[in-house]
Amino acid sequence: MRGFGCNRLCAMSHPERPASGPTGSLTAPPASQGKSGESLTAFAARHGLTQSAARPSLGLYLTRLWGRRHFIWMFASSKSKAMYTSSRLGQLWQVLTPILNAGVYFLIFGLLLGAKEGIPDYVPWLVTGVFLFSFTQRSVTSGAKSVGTNLSLIRALHFPRATLPLAYTVVEFQQAMVALAVLFAIVMAFGVMPALTWLLIIPIVALQLLFNMGIGLIVARLGAFTRDISQLIPFITRTWLYASGVIFSVASLHDRSDFIKENPWISDVLEINPGYVYIELARQALLPPYVAQTDPQVAATNPGTLWAYAVVWAVVVLVGGFYWFYRAEERYGRG
Amino acid sequence: MGRALEVAEKEQARHVPPPVVIDTTRQPIVVVDDLHIKYKVYGTVREKGTGASALGRILRGRSRPQMTEIHAVRGVSFVAYKGDAIGVIGTNGSGKSTLLKAVAGLLPPAAGGVYTDGQPSLLGVGAALMRDLTGERNIILGCLAMGLTPEETKEKYPEIVQFAGLRKGFIKYPMSTYSSGMGARLRFAIASARTHDVLLIDEALATGDAKFRRRSKRKIEQMRKNAGAVFLVAHQLDVVAETCNRVLWLDEGQIVMDGSPEEVIAAYTEAINK
Numbered sequence: 001m002r003g004f005g006c007n008r009l010c011a012m013s014h015p016e017r018p019a020s021g022p023t024g025s026l027t028a029p030p031a032s033q034g035k036s037g038e039s040l041t042a043f044a045a046r047h048g049l050t051q052s053a054a055r056p057s058l059g060l061y062l063t064r065l066w067g068r069r070h071f072i073w074m075f076a077s078s079k080s081k082a083m084y085t086s087s088r089l090g091q092l093w094q095v096l097t098p099i100l101n102a103g104v105y106f107l108i109f110g111l112l113l114g115a116k117e118g119i120p121d122y123v124p125w126l127v128t129g130v131f132l133f134s135f136t137q138r139s140v141t142s143g144a145k146s147v148g149t150n151l152s153l154i155r156a157l158h159f160p161r162a163t164l165p166l167a168y169t170v171v172e173f174q175q176a177m178v179a180l181a182v183l184f185a186i187v188m189a190f191g192v193m194p195a196l197t198w199l200l201i202i203p204i205v206a207l208q209l210l211f212n213m214g215i216g217l218i219v220a221r222l223g224a225f226t227r228d229i230s231q232l233i234p235f236i237t238r239t240w241l242y243a244s245g246v247i248f249s250v251a252s253l254h255d256r257s258d259f260i261k262e263n264p265w266i267s268d269v270l271e272i273n274p275g276y277v278y279i280e281l282a283r284q285a286l287l288p289p290y291v292a293q294t295d296p297q298v299a300a301t302n303p304g305t306l307w308a309y310a311v312v313w314a315v316v317v318l319v320g321g322f323y324w325f326y327r328a329e330e331r332y333g334r335g
Numbered sequence: 336m337g338r339a340l341e342v343a344e345k346e347q348a349r350h351v352p353p354p355v356v357i358d359t360t361r362q363p364i365v366v367v368d369d370l371h372i373k374y375k376v377y378g379t380v381r382e383k384g385t386g387a388s389a390l391g392r393i394l395r396g397r398s399r400p401q402m403t404e405i406h407a408v409r410g411v412s413f414v415a416y417k418g419d420a421i422g423v424i425g426t427n428g429s430g431k432s433t434l435l436k437a438v439a440g441l442l443p444p445a446a447g448g449v450y451t452d453g454q455p456s457l458l459g460v461g462a463a464l465m466r467d468l469t470g471e472r473n474i475i476l477g478c479l480a481m482g483l484t485p486e487e488t489k490e491k492y493p494e495i496v497q498f499a500g501l502r503k504g505f506i507k508y509p510m511s512t513y514s515s516g517m518g519a520r521l522r523f524a525i526a527s528a529r530t531h532d533v534l535l536i537d538e539a540l541a542t543g544d545a546k547f548r549r550r551s552k553r554k555i556e557q558m559r560k561n562a563g564a565v566f567l568v569a570h571q572l573d574v575v576a577e578t579c580n581r582v583l584w585l586d587e588g589q590i591v592m593d594g595s596p597e598e599v600i601a602a603y604t605e606a607i608n609k
Contacts, residue, residue: 040355040368040412044450047363051448054440071479075463078476082467085509153462155441157480158454333374333442 055330058323065160072163076170083171098179102130102186109247118252121287124187128286129246129279131183135176135205136212136275137237142168143216144223144230147332154333161332162325165220169213176205187286200285207314208278214317217325224332244275274313281306352410352590361416364563365438365455365533369447372408372430372437372588407433409588410447415533420565422575422596424603425585431568434585435535438566453532453563456481460526470499470506470513470521477525491528498554499524500547520547527554534562552578572600 038046056064084090106126109115116122146164147154154161180201188194223229245253250270253260260266270276283290284303407430415421423431436442438449439457463480464473474495478488496506499521501513510518536555555578559565569575575582575596582599584592592599 038357040357040366040414041448041450043357043414044363044366044368044448047366047452049363049366049450049452051440051450067482067484068479070485071476071482074476074479078465078468078472081472082465085467150462153480155436156457156459156462158440158456159480159482330443333436 055326058326061160061162061326061329065162065166068159068163071159072167072170075163075167076174079167079171080174094175094178095182098131098134098182099186101134102127105130105247115248115252119249120290121190121192124190124192124287125283125290126247127183127186128283129244131176131179132205132208132279132282133241133244133246133275135172135179135208136215136278137241138175139169139172139212139216140219140237141230141233142172144219144233146216146220147224148227148230151333161329162217162322165216165325166213168220169209169216172212173209180205183286192287195288197285197288201282204278204281204285204310207310210314210318211274211278214314214319214321217321218317221325221328224328240273240275243270244273244279245270246275246279250276272309274309274317277306277309277313281310352412353593355412355414357414358416363414364417364419364452365415366450367411367413367415367434367438367447368450370408370411370434370437370444370449371406371446372433372442373404373406373445374433374442376403376405406445407588408437411585411588411590412447413583413590413593415564415566417563419581420559420567420579422579422582423566423568423585424570424572424575424582424600425591426607429585430588431585432537433588435537435566435568438533439535451533455533455535456529456531458523458526458531458534458536461522464510464522464525466511467509469509470501473510473521474506474525477522478528481526481529483529495521495524495528498527498550500550516544516547523551523554527551527558531558531562533564533566534558535566535568537568548574572604576600 055061080094081091084093087093089096106123110122110126116126119125143165146168147161150164154164184194184198219229219233241247244250248256250267253270254264254267271280281303284306409430411430411434423434425431433442435457437444438451439455440449440451441457460477460481463477465476468476474492475488478491478495479485483491499517501517501521505513505517510521513521552574555565555567559578565578567575567578579596582592582594582596583590584599584603592602
């Protein structure tokens with residue numbers, strides 16, 4: 001039916017197709033007539049031809065995506081490499097950017113606005129928050145553009161499109177690895193001794209990576225069809241930053257804000273939010289003094305619950321985001 | 336603007352493309368049935384790009400003018416058979432490249448369908464390459480982008496370097512330092528490192544010197560033997576005449592003529608010289 005279900009324009013342009021007559025036919029292959037009345041679609045089906053723009057099954061899609069893992073990694077490291085080629089300090093910016101970022105927040109909030117009250121080791125605490133949050137923040141920002149900026153690639157080659165948002169998250173992951181090394185150095189410079197709990201940072205960042213991949217896939221689909229999303233994202237991520245206890249502890253918001261005092265459910269919601277969950281876990285792992293010195297009354301949700309949230313967020317967002325992205329697979333080329 | 340477009344569409348519609356003749360003695364490999372392709376283009380603004388005019392437009396409930404929809408292919412039908420080498424000719428903007436991309440399954444059809452035996456692939460890896468990186472790294476990146484495994488990439492690497500024929504040492508320089516001819520040679524060399532079921536070539540031969548053109552013609556010949564069918568978009572009619580056994584002439588997204596190279600090229604040459 002498909003061949004006939006066409007719009008006004010094609011109905012006018014050749015009404016009697018495919019019952020083709022010799023009149024006006026310029027083709028002259030030594031041809032015999034096809035079965036009369038048979039549509040091209042039926043003809044194609046009879047010869048076992050398949051539609052080339054069709055979306056593969058989920059299993060096949062996953063297999064193909066897995067086959068592209070080397071490309072994802074190569075694409076990501078090439079992007080990281082190419083990102084700073086035009087600047088004089090080159091790759092050094094990978095380290096400088098997060099440090100400068102943390103410096104700004106320290107200056108404004110730590111020194112001028114006194115956010116550090118009640119938090120022992122404020123600098124390491126702040127830097128941990130800023131570095132981990134920016135991993136998620138940057139994944140969202142670049143994920144939203146991952147399809148739109150690569151339309152020419154999408155229109156030139158076959159590959160599972162989920163490759164692109166995933167590769168962009170991997171770019172951010174590679175940057176986050178550099179930032180983590182800097183983070184360890186800063187934390188030690190402020191007198192926190194390495195402890196065994198530091199090893200927990202591995203599963204924490206791994207879970208955060210899965211979560212970021214999921215959210216990257218979600219914003220990639222949103223951004224692919226609604227470009228306006230990337231204009232909105234800076235505002236969303238900034239709100240998210242303040243709401244996730246990156247600069248102020250979520251617990252201290254309870255004391256500061258009358259609004260939260262009246263609506264205590266807000267701080268519950270803030271403590272479930274993934275931005276907070278991964279940061280809080282990382283702080284508890286990296287800064288034993290933070291855990292020890294914080295008043296248990298004010299202290300956050302207990303670690304067991306936090307870990308549960310971390311796993312649930314990672315799995316649900318990744319699986320849901322992946323499936324949702326996959327559903328529009330064949331439409332990404334249209335832009 | 337809307338009215339002008341409608342008028343233009345009506346004029347389009349008056350043109351009747353040649354009917355498709357099915358050859359039952361040959362094995363079809365690509366069937367294109369009444370294909371329509373539309374895509375959106377961002378950033379072509381006719382009105383003044385001020386916030387006030389945008390607000391007014393939104394209030395009046397009009398759609399975004401920055402997003403122009405282009406109806407690039409308007410009801411194309413044809414059948415390609417195993418062993419065909421089909422040249423696609425037409426003026427700039429006639430929908431040739433769009434048609435190729437649709438056959439490759441890279442642009443979703445707005446109406447109609449493309450049916451193929453096996454996976455058609457476009458000989459266009461350029462989009463995956465990064466100008467700021469070395470030729471060396473780009474070869475690996477390009478091969479992986481086409482779906483080769485790291486082992487296959489390693490195996491093909493020397494062949495690609497040799498075929499690209501870059502001047503000594505250039506493979507270690509960023510691609511941004513290459514001349515356009517060198518870049519095109521490297522891209523073609525990477526793209527042709529894979530075997531294809533249906534091969535779609537878009538202006539790959541337009542750049543490069545005479546020596547490279549000869550070499551790439553041989554390569555295409557060889558790929559055509561391995562592939563089921565080859566499509567070639569080119570502006571150089573002599574290349575089309577030499578390489579193809581059949582030619583599609585496209586104009587304004589519709590087929591004007593489908594036939595032997597001599598016949599179609601003659602008619603086309605006459606039409607554009609008018």
